[in-house]
Amino acid sequence: MTKHTSQTNTLREIPENAAGGVLHIDLDALASNWRTLRDNAGGVDTAAVVKANAYGIGIEKAVPALGKAGCSTFFVAHLSEAIRARAVAPDAAIYVLNGLFPGTCASYAEFDLRPVLGSFEDIEEWAAFSRAEGRRFKAAIHVDTGMNRLGLTVPQGLTLKDLKELNDFETALLMSHFVSAEESDNSLNLQQIEAFNAVRATLPDVPASLANSSGIFLKEKPHFNLARPGYALYGGNPTPDRTNPMKPVVGLEGRISQLRWVEVDHTVGYNGRWLALTRRRIATLSVGYADGYPRAASAHGKSGDELLAGMAIVAGQACPFAGNVSMDLITIDVTDVPEDQVKRGDTVTLIGGDLTIDEVGRRAGTIGYEILTNLGARYARVYRGGDG
Numbered sequence: 202m203t204k205h206t207s208q209t210n211t212l213r214e215i216p217e218n219a220a221g222g223v224l225h226i227d228l229d230a231l232a233s234n235w236r237t238l239r240d241n242a243g244g245v246d247t248a249a250v251v252k253a254n255a256y257g258i259g260i261e262k263a264v265p266a267l268g269k270a271g272c273s274t275f276f277v278a279h280l281s282e283a284i285r286a287r288a289v290a291p292d293a294a295i296y297v298l299n300g301l302f303p304g305t306c307a308s309y310a311e312f313d314l315r316p317v318l319g320s321f322e323d324i325e326e327w328a329a330f331s332r333a334e335g336r337r338f339k340a341a342i343h344v345d346t347g348m349n350r351l352g353l354t355v356p357q358g359l360t361l362k363d364l365k366e367l368n369d370f371e372t373a374l375l376m377s378h379f380v381s382a383e384e385s386d387n388s389l390n391l392q393q394i395e396a397f398n399a400v401r402a403t404l405p406d407v408p409a410s411l412a413n414s415s416g417i418f419l420k421e422k423p424h425f426n427l428a429r430p431g432y433a434l435y436g437g438n439p440t441p442d443r444t445n446p447m448k449p450v451v452g453l454e455g456r457i458s459q460l461r462w463v464e465v466d467h468t469v470g471y472n473g474r475w476l477a478l479t480r481r482r483i484a485t486l487s488v489g490y491a492d493g494y495p496r497a498a499s500a501h502g503k504s505g506d507e508l509l510a511g512m513a514i515v516a517g518q519a520c521p522f523a524g525n526v527s528m529d530l531i532t533i534d535v536t537d538v539p540e541d542q543v544k545r546g547d548t549v550t551l552i553g554g555d556l557t558i559d560e561v562g563r564r565a566g567t568i569g570y571e572i573l574t575n576l577g578a579r580y581a582r583v584y585r586g587g588d589g
């Protein structure tokens with residue numbers, strides 16, 4: 202019997218011409234975005250949020266590239282993600298946002314990770330573990346100033362200073378999270394800043410952090426001691442009512458499997474949701490919802506309709522989706538592209554140019570965050586830069 206070498210759980214490299222889509226990831230743009238965010242955060246220490254596989258771009262690539270740019274603090278959502286980050290960032294401070302799961306303290310200590318404690322139960326467990334180990338392990342404390350999701354309530358936060366358990370470990374960070382920082386005029390922003398300041402005043406020696414990507418750009422400048430951007434690092438616009446100050450990090454090309462003419466009154470795709478009113482040329486791309494391209498970007502209507510639906514750029518021309526996005530395929534209307542400029546095997550742009558991640562999200566009725574974090578595992582991934 203042939204002996205097979207054991208499979209590792211890292212993705213094997215997929216050759217570009219064997220993949221339905223090619224994802225281009227620019228690690229120099231990522232590093233440049235981090236520097237831009239740091240400069241906008243008034244020079245305070247700036248972390249990087251690398252949860253969800255660094256918003257889809259690959260935690261093992263993103264963390265070293267950010268480290269070379271000067272970033273030394275990282276936030277993830279899960280303990281498992283923190284362990285992956287630690288493997289490529291031996292000296293960084295790594296925080297786990299989602300709180301302390303019961304019975305996991307020893308793993309935090311083993312990998313030198315910091316939980317973000319979000320309840321008195323979390324605090325008690327971390328304090329008891331620290332006492333038992335005889336070490337003042339580091340942790341953050343999260344105060345909920347409006348999200349009603351994770352963290353101590355503000356009244357609970359105001360009592361923290363009297364909590365004897367706080368002597369058992371080191372509170373390395375006091376943090377909260379904005380509800381709507383991307384809406385620069387939302388009055389909730391100021392309310393949250395004021396509530397956070399009230400708690401912070403009771404623990405004046407603890408470094409504080411409030412701003413996500415959009416929070417960095419608020420006129421109130423709630424930078425405190427540490428900024429925590431995620432989305433903007435990856436090219437998302439933190440200031441939706443203004444020009445995007447960030448560089449694009451992610452590009453996606455889909456490959457054309459076939460081209461065909463569809464006759465008048467014929468439909469395209471599952472359930473016949475798109476009708477050709479004139480004879481149309483359709484290109485079928487080898488990318489679908491199983492690649493994380495949202496099915497909600499399907500185009501239901503008739504040829505020539507202006508639909509809020511997916512788009513591709515083919516030979517410099519915007520081409521609308523036609524019909525439902527399938528599991529593995531997307532059909533687009535390329536009738537307006539000169540026939541000799543598009544052929545089987547060509548790639549078309551699905552993310553890039555005017556099709557920013559924000560725009561792709563909008564066209565799918567969602568946000569760019571969801572586009573990024575669903576970037577599929579079947580794409581060939583081509584990284585550039587990242588050398589500092």
Ligand SMILES: *Cc1c(COP(=O)(O)O)cnc(C)c1O
Nearest residue numbers: 250378413414429430431432433
């Ligand atoms: C995800 C997250 C961030 C980063 O937010 P962006 O909007 O992606 O910049 C910061 N803080 C917390 C608590 C988060 O959950």
